[in-house]
Amino acid sequence: MKTVAIIQARMNSTRLPNKVLMDLGGKTVLARVVRRLQRARLIEEIVVATTNSAADDSIVRECQSLAVRFFRGEESDVLDRYYQAAQWMGADGIVRVTSDCPLIDPDTTDSTIHAFLERRPDYASNALQRTFPRGLDTEVITWEALTRAWEGAWLPYQRAHVTPYIYENPDRFDILEVKADTDYSSHRWTLDTAEDLSFIRAVYDRVGNDDSFSWRDVLALIEREPELMELNHAVMQKALQEG
Numbered sequence: 001m002k003t004v005a006i007i008q009a010r011m012n013s014t015r016l017p018n019k020v021l022m023d024l025g026g027k028t029v030l031a032r033v034v035r036r037l038q039r040a041r042l043i044e045e046i047v048v049a050t051t052n053s054a055a056d057d058s059i060v061r062e063c064q065s066l067a068v069r070f071f072r073g074e075e076s077d078v079l080d081r082y083y084q085a086a087q088w089m090g091a092d093g094i095v096r097v098t099s100d101c102p103l104i105d106p107d108t109t110d111s112t113i114h115a116f117l118e119r120r121p122d123y124a125s126n127a128l129q130r131t132f133p134r135g136l137d138t139e140v141i142t143w144e145a146l147t148r149a150w151e152g153a154w155l156p157y158q159r160a161h162v163t164p165y166i167y168e169n170p171d172r173f174d175i176l177e178v179k180a181d182t183d184y185s186s187h188r189w190t191l192d193t194a195e196d197l198s199f200i201r202a203v204y205d206r207v208g209n210d211d212s213f214s215w216r217d218v219l220a221l222i223e224r225e226p227e228l229m230e231l232n233h234a235v236m237q238k239a240l241q242e243g
């Protein structure tokens with residue numbers, strides 16, 4: 001099975017435009033996501049799936065500077081973008097990661113992929129019943145399941161968010177939930193607002209902007225400096241349909 005991570009990225013985000021190319025300790029947010037995923041042992045290839053919009057030419061240039069492959073597709077129909085990118089890459093297993101997760105953890109991603117490879121469901125996720133911090137989200141989908149979603153999904157939010165058609169139809173798909181040993185779901189480590197950026201920048205600053213740290217290191221940091229959580233504790237997660 002060829003396992004390919006597809007990172008969706010665009011400049012025109014609704015709440016924090018241009019966030020994927022913002023500076024994060026001397027590198028872009030997108031660079032941090034790519035470099036951290038490159039340490040995942042069970043990912044064979046990585047591709048950044050961006051859009052055909054001229055606004056995303058800068059993402060293409062960043063991919064070129066990072067020597068990572070990129071694919072350009074539909075802006076609003078992200079499900080189609082994933083489908084076309086996966087087909088182009090010849091992927092059997094698709095790992096879905098978003099570019100607003102610069103604290104994504106390669107070991108956590110690997111554990112989700114490992115569970116998927118061991119059980120062989122249609123779809124595995126560590127974010128359905130959330131126990132990991134928000135921002136470590138990893139989904140793994142078979143090519144066949146992605147194709148069925150691409151053919152069957154028609155509601156706008158199902159096309160914009162790639163996987164709802166799958167996990168909203170457990171009678172049609174074999175779904176595997178991957179959970180942490182303890183509930184860490186109160187932690188918000190994703191990048192959606194300026195407050196989130198302040199928190200994530202503080203984390204990178206505390207580790208000397210070396211992105212080889214683990215998610216457990218972040219937990220330990222927060223235990224030592226719980227005031228860090230105040231930086232983005234008031235941020236409300238946007239509703240799925242808003243994306």
